[in-house]
Amino acid sequence: MKRRLSKLPLISALLLLSACGPSNYVVLLADDDGKIGAVTVKNAAGSQVINHALSGTGFDSIDRPPSAPFSVTETEVKEEFGRALAVEPRKPKTFLLYFGTDEMSPNDESMKLIPSILETIKDWTVPNIAIVGHADKVGAPEYNDIVARQRATSVHDLITNKGVAASIIEVSSHGANNPLIPTPPNTPEPRNRRVEVTVR
Numbered sequence: 085m086k087r088r089l090s091k092l093p094l095i096s097a098l099l100l101l102s103a104c105g106p107s108n109y110v111v112l113l114a115d116d117d118g119k120i121g122a123v124t125v126k127n128a129a130g131s132q133v134i135n136h137a138l139s140g141t142g143f144d145s146i147d148r149p150p151s152a153p154f155s156v157t158e159t160e161v162k163e164e165f166g167r168a169l170a171v172e173p174r175k176p177k178t179f180l181l182y183f184g185t186d187e188m189s190p191n192d193e194s195m196k197l198i199p200s201i202l203e204t205i206k207d208w209t210v211p212n213i214a215i216v217g218h219a220d221k222v223g224a225p226e227y228n229d230i231v232a233r234q235r236a237t238s239v240h241d242l243i244t245n246k247g248v249a250a251s252i253i254e255v256s257s258h259g260a261n262n263p264l265i266p267t268p269p270n271t272p273e274p275r276n277r278r279v280e281v282t283v284r
Contacts, residue, residue: 109142110134111156116175125150176284177204181239183277185222188234190242190279202246204283212284213248215239217257220276221269225259233257239279 114120114137122135125142130149132141138158141150162169179201181194189195205211217236219228236255244250263276 106142106151107144109140109151111138111140111161113137113161174208174284176282178283179204179281181279181281182274183235183279184274185272185277186231187277188231188238190239198242198246201243201281201283202248205243205248208283211252213243213253214280214282214284215253215255216280216282217255218262218264218276218278218280219260220263220271220273221260221267222272223270229257229259232259235277235279239281243281 110123110125112120112123112134120135120137122133124131124133126132127143127146127148127150129143129147132150132153134141134153136153138156138161139153140156141153143150179197181190181197183189183194184191190197205213215236217232217234217239219232219235221228223231233255236257240250240253240255244253260276263273264278265273265275267273267276
């Protein structure tokens with residue numbers, strides 16, 4: 085029996101296998117946030133859409149259209165694909181830390197995320213960390229580049245002071261570019277004064 089695991093956008097896993105029933109079929113799973121995508125299975129004889137978690141469709145040959153959707157249990161998925169799912173590449177995790185106007189240290193609420201960031205880093209066998217500083221559009225672009233870089237550096241220092249190796253961290257600055265909330269020039273926006281920490 086051949087088994088293969090692949091991925092599609094908005095779908096945490098798309099499972100293909102040869103088994104009883106249709107000789108080839110796919111089963112749709114929800115992603116980690118519970119969102120459900122959709123997939124179309126098509127061959128020369130027709131097509132079928134599945135858009136419900138744990139639903140499947142398949143076909144025996146290209147001369148027969150895909151079957152009507154059918155249900156698969158979580159137990160069946162675990163039995164057939166538990167080992168494949170266990171080695172599925174992990175998704176990066178991103179934390180957003182926010183800053184006051186002209187502030188270089190995260191605000192009090194964001195500081196509470198530091199322990200979670202450290203735990204996430206420890207949970208990865210070989211972690212890689214990207215720290216990207218951002219600013220809002222108040223002030224000159226050159227100033228915002230400097231502020232965003234200093235914010236990223238301050239977060240770098242916060243986690244390296246807790247024992248994280250500097251060699252696994254990349255620090256960069258986007259200044260006022262790539263805002264979360266687009267604004268006109270010289271408009272203060274707290275959500276754009278941030279540092280993004282991505283652990284992967």
